[in-house]
Amino acid sequence: MSPQRTDLTAEAEKQDWPDLYRQAREATEYAQLLSILRKRKRLLKAGQRWEFSRSVRLAMLGGATTELLEEPLELCLESRGVCCQLHRSDYNTFAQEMLDPSSATARFRPEVAVVVSTPFNIPTWPQAGDSLLRVREQAHEVCSYWLGLCAKLHDHTGCEILLNNFHPLPVRPLGNLGAKTPWDANNFLRRVNRELGDQAPPYVHLNDVEYLSAQHGVSQWFDPRFWFHAKQPVSFACLLPYVHNTACIIGGLVGRTAKCLVVDLDNTLWGGVVGDDGPEGIVIGEGDPIGEAFKAFQEYLLQLKQRGVLLAVCSKNDDANARTPFDQRPEMVLRLKDFVAFHANWRTKPENLREIAAQLNIGTDALVFVDDNPVERDQVRQSLPEVQVIELTEDPADYVRLLDHAGLFEIASFTNEDADRTRQYHENQLREKSSAAVTDYPAYLATLRQQAVVRPFEPAFLDRITQLINKSNQFNLTTLRMTRSQVEERMQSPASLTAYVRLVDRFGDNGLISVFCGRKEGEELWIDEWLMSCRVLQRGVEQLLCNYVVDKASLMGIATLRGVYIPTAKNRMVQDHYRGLGFTWVHEEPDGTAHWRLDVADYRPFSVQIHLVEEY
Amino acid sequence: MDTSVIWERLTIICRDLFEDDEIVLREETSARDVEGWDSLSHIQLMVAVEKEFDIRFHTAELTGLANVGQLVALIARRMGPSATKA
Numbered sequence: 001m002s003p004q005r006t007d008l009t010a011e012a013e014k015q016d017w018p019d020l021y022r023q024a025r026e027a028t029e030y031a032q033l034l035s036i037l038r039k040r041k042r043l044l045k046a047g048q049r050w051e052f053s054r055s056v057r058l059a060m061l062g063g064a065t066t067e068l069l070e071e072p073l074e075l076c077l078e079s080r081g082v083c084c085q086l087h088r089s090d091y092n093t094f095a096q097e098m099l100d101p102s103s104a105t106a107r108f109r110p111e112v113a114v115v116v117s118t119p120f121n122i123p124t125w126p127q128a129g130d131s132l133l134r135v136r137e138q139a140h141e142v143c144s145y146w147l148g149l150c151a152k153l154h155d156h157t158g159c160e161i162l163l164n165n166f167h168p169l170p171v172r173p174l175g176n177l178g179a180k181t182p183w184d185a186n187n188f189l190r191r192v193n194r195e196l197g198d199q200a201p202p203y204v205h206l207n208d209v210e211y212l213s214a215q216h217g218v219s220q221w222f223d224p225r226f227w228f229h230a231k232q233p234v235s236f237a238c239l240l241p242y243v244h245n246t247a248c249i250i251g252g253l254v255g256r257t258a259k260c261l262v263v264d265l266d267n268t269l270w271g272g273v274v275g276d277d278g279p280e281g282i283v284i285g286e287g288d289p290i291g292e293a294f295k296a297f298q299e300y301l302l303q304l305k306q307r308g309v310l311l312a313v314c315s316k317n318d319d320a321n322a323r324t325p326f327d328q329r330p331e332m333v334l335r336l337k338d339f340v341a342f343h344a345n346w347r348t349k350p351e352n353l354r355e356i357a358a359q360l361n362i363g364t365d366a367l368v369f370v371d372d373n374p375v376e377r378d379q380v381r382q383s384l385p386e387v388q389v390i391e392l393t394e395d396p397a398d399y400v401r402l403l404d405h406a407g408l409f410e411i412a413s414f415t416n417e418d419a420d421r422t423r424q425y426h427e428n429q430l431r432e433k434s435s436a437a438v439t440d441y442p443a444y445l446a447t448l449r450q451q452a453v454v455r456p457f458e459p460a461f462l463d464r465i466t467q468l469i470n471k472s473n474q475f476n477l478t479t480l481r482m483t484r485s486q487v488e489e490r491m492q493s494p495a496s497l498t499a500y501v502r503l504v505d506r507f508g509d510n511g512l513i514s515v516f517c518g519r520k521e522g523e524e525l526w527i528d529e530w531l532m533s534c535r536v537l538q539r540g541v542e543q544l545l546c547n548y549v550v551d552k553a554s555l556m557g558i559a560t561l562r563g564v565y566i567p568t569a570k571n572r573m574v575q576d577h578y579r580g581l582g583f584t585w586v587h588e589e590p591d592g593t594a595h596w597r598l599d600v601a602d603y604r605p606f607s608v609q610i611h612l613v614e615e616y
Numbered sequence: 617m618d619t620s621v622i623w624e625r626l627t628i629i630c631r632d633l634f635e636d637d638e639i640v641l642r643e644e645t646s647a648r649d650v651e652g653w654d655s656l657s658h659i660q661l662m663v664a665v666e667k668e669f670d671i672r673f674h675t676a677e678l679t680g681l682a683n684v685g686q687l688v689a690l691i692a693r694r695m696g697p698s699a700t701k702a
Contacts, residue, residue, distance in 0.1 A: 031664060038635055067656060225675045226659065236663040 016043055017050040018385045021079035026391060030236045037071050052083040053568075054254050054481065059087045059110035059159070061094040063121030064233030066114075069243055073114075076247035080256045081365075091231060094121075098153040106156040111483060112250055113153060114162045114207075117146070118233045119169060119189060126183035135182040139191040143199055150204050158485040160253055160412075162205050162246060164233075165193040167213035167221055202463065203485050205249050205412060212241055215405075245407065252410035254481060255470030258388055259362050261304060261403075262353060264371035265315040265322055265344070269334065270294050271396070275317055279324040285331025293396040298333035300400045305338055308418030309409050310360060310425060312341035314352045314369075319344045340425040349376050350383040360425065361534035363473055363570060368408050370399070412484070413463035417511040427507040428535050434507075441538075445609035448505040450539065451616045454548045457491035457498040457517075464512045465500055469529060473570040476531040477563065477577060487517075495520045497552055501545055503536055504616045514541050516549060523559040525549075530563070530577070543606035546581045550603045563596040581606075622669070622688050622695075629664050633657060643685030655679075669695055 020039055027033050056077070060066040070086055077084050087108040089097045094115060097105040105113070122142055126135045150161045166189045178184030182191075193210050200206055213221035216238050223235035234242045251257065266273045271283030271290045283291045284298075305311050311334070315322050322344035326336045336342065341359055343352040349371070357364045365386035371377050377389050390403050411418070435444050457465055466484040473479065482490070490496045501514035513536045517529035532541060553561060563578040565571075578596035579585070582603065586595040623641060631639045634652045647653040653661070662678050665671075665687070671694040681687050 031667060034660065034664075035632065038632070041635075068659075225673075225678060228675055229678055230655070230659055232659075236660075 016048065021050075022381070022385065024075050024079035025388075027240065030239050033072050033075070033240055037075055040075060050078070052078065052081055054082045054256070056082055056084045056250065056254055057087070057109065057111045058084040058250070059089070059105045059108055059113040060116065061089050061097055061105065061113055062116040062233070063092055063094055064116050064118050064227075065091055065231045066116050066233075068232065069116065069239065069246075072239065072243040073246060076243050077250060080247060080251045082251060082254055082256060095149060098149040101156040106153070109157055110159045112160050112162065112253060113157075114246060114250075115146075115150070115164065116233050117164045117166075119166050119185075120227075122166070122189075122192070125185060126188055128183060130183040132182040135188060135191065139188060139195050142192050143195040146196065147199055147201070147204065151201070154201075154203050154485065158483070158489065160203050160205060160483050160485065162207050162249055163196070163200070164207045164209045165196050167209045168218050170219045170222055202413065203483075205253065207242075207246055207249060209242070212238070212245055216241060248407035248410040249412075252412055253470075253483065255467075257410055257471070258309075258368045258408040259366040259471075260310040260312055260340070260356070260360060261301065261368045261370065262312045262314045262341075262356060263301070264373065264376065265313060265317060265325075267372040267396075268370060268392075268399075269298060270325060270332075274325055275321050279328040282325055282329070284325070284329055290396060291331070293399075295331065295333055297396060297399045300404070302333055302338065304409065305422055306419070307409075307414065308411070308421045310340045310421060311338055312356050312360075313339050313343060314349055314356065314371075315344045316346055316349075317344040337426070338422065340422055340429075349380050353380065353384060353387060361474065361537075368403075368406075370403060372396075411467070413467070415464040415467060417464055417467075420509070420511065423508065424510060424535065427510075430507050431505070442609060445540065448507075448539070448609070450503060450505045450610040451613050452504075452541070452544060452610045453502045453613060453615060454499055454545060457487065457500060459488075459491075461500055461512055462487055462491070465515050468512065468515050468531065468533065472531040472533065473568070474534050474573055475537070476568075476571050477574055478528060478530070478566045479568050479571060480528055480566075482529075490517050490519075493519075497525055497549065497556060497558075499545060499548055499552075501532075501541055502616075503539070503541060503610070510536055514545055516545055518549070518553075518561070520556060520558060523557065524562050525553050525556075525558045525560070526562045527564065540606075540608035540610050542577065542581065544608045544610050544612065547605045547608070550598075550600055550605070554600050559600055561598040561600065563598070565594040565596070567592040567594075619688050619692050622691050625668055626665065626684070626688065626691070629661065629668060633661055633664060641684045643683065645684040646682065665691065671695060 020036060020043070024036050027036060060070060066088060070088065074084055074086065087105065087110060089105050097103045100106065123145055124138060124141065126138055146163060150163060153159065153161060168186045168189055172178050172186065174181055174184045178186055181187060196206060221235060221238045226232035226235060263269060271294055272281055274282050283294065285291045285295050301311060323336065326332055341356045343356060345352070353367055353369065354364060357367055364384050368388045368390065369380050370390045370392065372392055377391070380387055381389050388406070388408055390406055392399060392402055431448070462484055466482065466487050469487065470481050490498055497518040497520065499516040500512055502512045503510040514532040515529055518525040518527045550561070563583050565575055565578065567575065583596035583598040586597050588594045627639065627641050630641060630650070631637050634650055634657070636651065639650060647658060662673060666673060669691050671691065677690060681690065
């Protein structure tokens with residue numbers, strides 16, 4: 001074989017991984033999964049490796065057999081850009097493993113633990129005739145048992161924990177009476193599940209098996225034959241949905257959550273083609289089954305928006321035509337203000353998607369694309385394989401389910417920034433318009449009337465700080481991801497210097513937009529985290545934060561700040577961050593990692609157009 | 617009764633599952649004759665067979681069969697007389 005030929009083969013094989021992972025993301029059946037896993041094994045055997053942006057140490061703990069879940073879970077995570085190093089504990093040893101600080105699981109030091117529990121692992125059940133009061137106590141005890149185990153494991157390792165809640169039992173010895181009888185097993189499980197939801201601390205993430213089993217049907221979910229034979233926690237018919245759900249949660253924990261949903265208009269948001277049919281001719285709203293299906297889809301998108309997903313339009317249309325239904329059809333649930341970008345033109349969808357991502361300052365891999373036209377979907381898949389494309393059917397009544405079950409918007413917590421995100425992007429657009437009109441930038445900044453709060457990490461903001469640490473890619477010096485527990489550790493450590501920045505201006509509240517985290521070693525402060533939301537670039541936030549950090553550092557007896565820039569595919573914009581702040585270049589490692597230093601004694605504070613306040 | 621269709625489809629499943637295109641199934645073939653046929657992959661095999669032939673095995677049958685001949689006979693029985701005529 002000639003050398004060129006080898007190169008060509010290698011080139012072809014490079015394409016194999018994206019294809020394989022796309023198939024994995026779109027697989028719906030266990031058999032498909034097995035065949036993809038076999039292909040993966042062949043590629044690995046042939047020495048093919050794929051580079052992942054994130055890896056995670058994952059411990060599997062089970063009151064059931066976890067072996068058959070592992071490879072599928074690895075595959076699902078890899079298809080989301082996360083590779084994992086996996087540790088398995090023996091069948092049904094979860095309690096010892098979680099309690100014992102020197103267990104094999106604890107020594108593995110997992111970042112994430114997946115606890116595969118089933119109703120068979122419930123230690124005590126109510127007895128026939130137990131009172132409501134007694135059953136409530138027992139539900140509380142069961143919940144304390146599980147959360148107690150989680151607390152121990154968390155104390156020993158600081159890991160995030162995925163815990164199943166419980167699927168209902170497929171049978172009802174008490175028949176319908178069970179629904180109003182406290183000691184009935186299913187009634188008890190419902191109580192335990194509710195209690196788990198109410199009591200779970202931030203580091204426990206419920207794997208909502210109760211919902212999944214309802215979605216697929218509990219008789220379908222649990223196959224007693226495979227439990228009796230091999231202690232399989234979930235039937236093979238439902239193994240993929242369980243694994244997929246688990247991977248979605250872990251993906252959310254490590255920041256692999258999509259940020260923006262881009263939708264087409266004609267036959268995606270409404271029935272018909274507005275350019276041909278006119279705004280009065282399109283089908284939307286009550287009175288027509290198809291119109292109701294599109295309305296239901298719009299209602300679902302509105303719910304996504306309310307929980308922090310950005311919505312954008314990308315449609316092959318005349319811009320003015322495309323806007324008319326939003327203004328002229330009262331049945332439309334979505335309004336123009338619900339979208340942060342509106343691209344109606346005749347250029348290609350991949351071009352527009354790139355522009356939308358650039359406009360919102362996010363990566364194209366944070367986009368989800370919904371379009372009824374299979375040709376457009378295919379074109380996007382071809383030119384932007386990192387964009388998540390939802391495979392729709394021709395029936396608009398399926399849209400909501402297909403988008404929802406893709407599980408692309410999983411988040412570990414809900415913060416104020418999530419609730420307000422669309423408004424913040426709109427305010428930002430106003431700021432940009434306003435800045436376009438001025439030529440004197442400092443004068444413009446003064447007109448913004450900016451106020452900032454800069455403070456060390458505080459419990460109330462841990463969720464948002466963790467979210468930002470795991471989401472920011474561009475203005476991020478080290479791209480060092482941390483779990484909430486690790487952030488909490490930094491908050492409490494006396495050797496830490498931590499800070500967050502919240503910023504408000506005359507257009508509105510930008511929320512918590514910058515995070516700093518340094519660690520004192522002798523007289524030096526090593527900067528492990530310095531990141532900022534790109535929404536507030538060139539507003540003076542970096543300088544303000546630098547002033548703050550140097551001030552606090554000198555109070556801690558620190559003589560030198562040590563800054564590190566670790567290049568990634570996305571953070572070029574900050575390669576000169578430290579130079580701009582007056583740091584001195586020290587050296588560069590072979591991988592491009594650059595080291596900088598700043599002597600605290602030589603620092604002259606920057607003057608900034610931001611008013612520092614205790615609270616706004 | 618002609619079970620050749622079952623033999624064919626079962627061979628495809630096994631070749632796929634055990635990643636060996638050379639596998640030839642005989643009446644007396646059993647797990648120890650095929651590399652990679654262990655207790656876990658056996659369960660995967662039975663799940664794949666159930667799906668392929670749209671049948672359901674009893675709990676005892678999932679592990680109680682001695683060889684492929686018995687498996688084919690069981691599949692034929694479960695599918696009923698009409699299925700093997702094709």
